Amino acid sequence: PYPVWRRMRDEQPLYYNELYKFYALSRYEDASAALTDWQTYRSGRGSILEVIRANIDIPSGMILFEDPPRHDLHRALLARVFTPKKMLALEPKVREFTARCLDPFVGSGTFDFVADLGAQMPMRTIGYLLGIPESDQEAIRDRQARSLTGGQESADLYQAVTVDSSMFVDYIDWRANNPSDDLMTELLTAEFTDETGTLRKLTRDEVLTYVTLLSGAGNETTTRLIGWTGKLLAEHPDQRRELAADRSLVPNAIEEILRYEAPSPIQARYVARDVELYGQTVPAGSIMTLLNASANRDDRHFPDADHFDIHRRIDRHLSFGYGIHFCLGAALARLEGRVALDEILRRWSEWEIDSENATMDRTSTTRGWRRLPAFLG
Numbered sequence: 344p345y346p347v348w349r350r351m352r353d354e355q356p357l358y359y360n361e362l363y364k365f366y367a368l369s370r371y372e373d374a375s376a377a378l379t380d381w382q383t384y385r386s387g388r389g390s391i392l393e394v395i396r397a398n399i400d401i402p403s404g405m406i407l408f409e410d411p412p413r414h415d416l417h418r419a420l421l422a423r424v425f426t427p428k429k430m431l432a433l434e435p436k437v438r439e440f441t442a443r444c445l446d447p448f449v450g451s452g453t454f455d456f457v458a459d460l461g462a463q464m465p466m467r468t469i470g471y472l473l474g475i476p477e478s479d480q481e482a483i484r485d486r487q488a489r490s491l492t493g494g495q496e497s498a499d500l501y502q503a504v505t506v507d508s509s510m511f512v513d514y515i516d517w518r519a520n521n522p523s524d525d526l527m528t529e530l531l532t533a534e535f536t537d538e539t540g541t542l543r544k545l546t547r548d549e550v551l552t553y554v555t556l557l558s559g560a561g562n563e564t565t566t567r568l569i570g571w572t573g574k575l576l577a578e579h580p581d582q583r584r585e586l587a588a589d590r591s592l593v594p595n596a597i598e599e600i601l602r603y604e605a606p607s608p609i610q611a612r613y614v615a616r617d618v619e620l621y622g623q624t625v626p627a628g629s630i631m632t633l634l635n636a637s638a639n640r641d642d643r644h645f646p647d648a649d650h651f652d653i654h655r656r657i658d659r660h661l662s663f664g665y666g667i668h669f670c671l672g673a674a675l676a677r678l679e680g681r682v683a684l685d686e687i688l689r690r691w692s693e694w695e696i697d698s699e700n701a702t703m704d705r706t707s708t709t710r711g712w713r714r715l716p717a718f719l720g
């Protein structure tokens with residue numbers, strides 16, 4: 344699997360793509376070191392290849408595309424309302440949303456891991472958290488998914504998290520006058536110290552940025568995780584049966600699935616100063632990509648890394664990134680992955696992928712299945 348990445352790791356650990364003019368680090372040690380060195384490898388022009396190239400104005404608060412000190416201030420602000428405790432308290436809701444997706448298929452013999460669960464449950468969860476009515480969630484997700492994967496080669500997360508943000512404006516305005524106990528209300532009412540040291544509430548535009556960031560960053564990636572769960576466990580029936588017999592193995596299996604198939608396989612950075620690597624100079628102003636999906640398959644860090652093993656002891660994979668931009672939603676993503684698999688296994692322990700009708704999405708930001716129909720046993 345992934346012979347190109349293996350060759351890069353073994354033969355060109357610092358790779359340069361002449362045609363598209365970017366560098367790549369594919370080994371675990373190199374990618375993780377670069378992810379923690381934000382002074383050199385910057386996100387402020389975007390952390391997606393196409394965004395850095397396009398030289399786009401980035402809205403304030405889009406922490407994925409910010410550097411310290413701004414990043415830290417904005418991240419702390421978001422982290423104050425979007426806490427792991429709050430995420431974990433969602434478990435009963437996540438279970439309910441998952442059951443609602445799965446129950447109609449009990450006895451039906453077929454089920455699509457992505458269309459029927461992966462594309463639904465994470466959207467319901469984040470929608471619930473933000474206080475977006477269920478009746479409107481579908482339309483929002485469709486538009487996000489379309490801007491993320493819709494036809495264009497350069498489809499990217501940036502579009503998903505910004506271009507279609509206008510659809511949230513109405514909710515924000517409405518919520519401002521009708522407070523509830525959701526995250527949007529908290530963002531609207533909490534007071535924060537801004538860059539100038541002033542204590543104030545967020546503006547509507549700032550709330551909009553946070554809301555679109557959360558819904559954009561949290562949906563597609565988790566959809567991919569659920570797709571890969573269906574696929575990898577179809578390919579490893581013994582491990583699937585073992586999981587069905589002992590569901591306490593589920594959390595570790597989710598970590599292994601995340602390691603094995605990183606839903607967000609590449610992070611990009613702008614290189615702020617000349618760097619010496621493997622006897623070469625990477626000049627300031629270059630674009631560096633960090634291939635976390637390749638790093639996760641690096642035998643130097645994970646013994647026999649191409650072997651999928653739900654029992655593997657994983658210290659740290661790079662699927663949620665590393666360093667100051669480490670995924671803010673990791674606790675929620677893990678919860679969703681764990682509950683999804685647990686609920687699937689409560690209903691079915693046998694499935695096979697209907698490969699003829701399965702289709703894949705590949706963009707520079709996500710990698711996974713768009714359709715993954717399965718025959719259930």
Ligand code: HEM
Nearest residue numbers: 390406407560561564565568606663664668670671672676
């Ligand atoms: C950041 C992956 C789910 C919100 C990141 C980064 C990665 C990532 C790799 C770092 C990007 C970089 O360094 O440039 C994933 C994966 C997920 C997932 C694989 C699911 C399996 C979620 C969820 C949410 C979320 C559910 C929220 C609802 C964020 C935010 C950031 C982020 C806000 C930016 C953090 C920062 O820049 O400080 N994610 N994510 N993610 N993620 Fe996730």
